[in-house]
Amino acid sequence: MGCDTPVCVSLKGKIAWVEIDNPPVNATSAVVRSGLDDAVTVIEQSDATVAILICAGRTFIAGGDMSEFDAAPQPPHLPDVVTRIENSSVPWIAAMHGTVLGGGMELAMGCTYRIAAPETQFGLPEVSVGLIPGAGGTQRLPRLVPMQMAINIACQGQRVSAETLLDLNAIDAIAKGDLRADALAFANALPPRPKAVSQRIASTLAPDLRDAEREKITARAKGQDSPLLNLDALLWSALPFAEGQRKERALHLDLRNSAESRALRHAFFAEREVRRPAVIKGITPDKLEKIAVIGGGLMGAGIASAVLSAGYSVTLIERDEQAANAARMRVVSTLKGALQRGKITESMFLDHKARLVSAFNYAAAVGHDLAIEAVFEDVTVKQDVFRQLASVMADNAILATNTSYLNPTEIFAGIEGPERCLGLHFFSPAHIMKLLEVVRLPDTGAQTLATGFAFGNQLRKVAVLAGICDGFIGNRMLAAYRREAEYLLADGALPYQIDAAMRSFGYAMGPFEAQDMSGLQIAWANRKAKAMHRDPTQRYITISDQLCQAGRLGQRSGKGWYDYPGESRKPMRSGEVEALIEGFSSANSITRRDYSGDEIIERLLAVLINEGMLIIEEGIAESVAAVDMVQIHGYGFPRWRGGPMQYATEIGLERVAKAMERVDAESPGSWIVATKLKN
Ligand code: NAI
Secondary structure, eight states, rough: OOOOEEEEEETTTTTTEEEEOTTTOOOHHHHHHHHHHHHHHHTTTSSEEEEEEOOOOOEEEEEEEEGGGGSOOOOOOOHHHHHHHOOOOOOOOEEEOSETTTHHHHHHHHEEEEEEEOEEEEEOOOGGGOOOOSHHHHHGGTTTTTTHHHHHHHOOOOOOOOOHHHHHSSSSEEEESHHHHHHHHHHHHOOOOOGOOOOOSHHHHHHHHHHHHHHHHHHTTTTOSSSHHHHHHGGGGGGGGHHHHHHHHHHHHHHHHHHHHHHHHHHHHHHHHHOOGGTTTOOOOOOOOEEEEEEOOOHHHHHHHHHHHHTTTEEOOOOSSSHHHHHHHHHHHHHHHHHHHTSSHHHHHHHHHHTTTSSSSGGGGGGGGGEOOOOOOOOOHHHHHHHHHHHHOOOEEEEEEEOSSOHHHHHHHTOOOOGGEEEEEESSSSOOOEEEEEEEOOOOHHHHHHHHHHHHHHOOOOEEEESTTTTHHHHHHHHHHHHHHHHHHHHOOOHHHHHHHHHHOSOOOOHHHHHHHHHHHHHHHHHHGGGOOOTTOOOOOOOOHHHHHEEEEOOOTTTTTSSTTTOOOOOOOHHHHHHHHHHHHHHHHHHOOOHHHHHHHHHHHHHHHHHHHHHHHSSSSSSSHHHHHHHHHHHHGGGGGGGGHHHHHHHHHHHHHHHHHHHHHHTTTTTTGGGGOOO
16 A cells, blocks of 8 residues: 555445554554554545445454553544444444454454454453553444453453354454455445444343352452452443443552463563564574374373374384373373363364374484483483483484483483473473473574574463573472472461462462472372472471371372362361371470461562572573463462562562561571572
């Protein structure tokens, strides 16, 4: 069209085409808003009888420009632009494709007519960044779709398809061929002008259903505010439109300055930042097709499922035929689970299964591009696996270990081509957990890392670069967190108090419930293996070992930090455990004292933040973004708190430093305090 601004108006006869070209997602940045504002004026002064709003690139407007959200809003404001479009004497048609989200959806609802390409997705995802829509979204949506659907869209960030919206008459047509051609045909045979959406009557929910929704949303939000605030805003649609819109806008602007929204925006940007560490910039990753997974136990089977779902072929190698068959069954049953839960279709299930081969000899790895080892946590077993793999695989095939606590440098000692070796540390269950630590050894090549990151992206994981230390980023922080939790036990708190405090902070589970769920034995084995090297000045609490010795290994053994009578998974306080804890305190002459929930949170957060800072100081993690993403995607840190490092920024380092000082004073010699927290 020969237009060099992001919003371009061209008149063709009686039709005005308004095209937005603001890559990558045509966000409603200030320049787009003012372009649209001008377009309304220009079109009203022209001979055009209808305007068609369409976007270049892969999608219609997919949201606001979040980089603008930290500053004061710049005019023209989106709600005013939407109102001008809605009230324009010239009817506007929104011609949409891709994902119509946030401001895009709000603009679409302000248009007189809506036509979409097949499978276009619609949504108001503001809740995912701690906001409510600010341009009439919560007021127009219930005037266009039933309130229940509006709640699902605004409070949960659910998306709906063009097909669903067409059934509800919320859009006018689905394009059958080319969107432009169909929009033009629609414009040439316009139906009578319907009532503006803002002038329609909003749908409602009966009071009892409304209360039930409120309860459901509160339970799901785990302390987060914005889902409920979205509900409040939707219910304002019962007011006259102008009043509802005023309230919506005021709350939207307030929320831009909320800690919750700052945290969620931080998480949004951090997710993008960690995917592109400096070391891989500009490097084209290798193409991978065939992946070998060695060891098909808990982790190997989960990894194989994730890799199959990402479209690769997988050869799963076990020790013998029986183990290979069992491993294959584990993968198939995981895939079946996905099928039953509606995550994949029958044909996808069959396709994934067809790409899986199981074997019990290393020759099966010939011709594979990448091998991921997930055998027993034993350095000699792992070394032997890599020797065998290196002898059959190509010299440039990538070799990865999934070890949690062993030193990868030791595992790969003596393997030819150390630049192709790295750690790919998955989290359990590997087909579900989003985090992938990409562990860089001293000799790992940038090409190998770039391929590791591309592989992680293909698996839809959040890949984070980690250096080598005991536990890498995540498990090292977990160890600090658990250590302080055990100091608290020794000094006066009980597991249920600590768990309740951390749940109130926003975790789905506290540290002891979580250990019971995943099992206590791995950490126990690890403690035993490291016993010789433990720092003797550091406090060591034996309660956990005593529990394991008593056969209390977690939910699977029917008891752990809690009792699980019968088949129950609900943690019940255990008299035996509490007596054991109190026994430990008295045997060590500790006078137990009460800890409030806030004090527990303050201490556990302080050690997490402290460890995160040390990890960054040591160069194990590249940035606060890396630490926060590990915590959110691997350890259940509440996303709406942004991660421990973002939380530290929010509450102020001085407060964290004071808390760490108290932690340090109660367990002298047990903590290394990060430079930034030393007064
Ligand atoms: P697992 O005991 O469930 O599975 C290990 C599998 O490896 C078994 O099926 C075994 O038959 C097989 N295996 C052993 N030696 C083998 C060999 N030489 N060749 C082929 N297969 C062999 O163990 P899990 O939990 O799956 O752990 C595997 C690795 O993943 C360990 O290094 C562990 O530290 C790591 N990891 C474990 C996590 C967890 O939550 N369990 C999380 C992240 C990493």
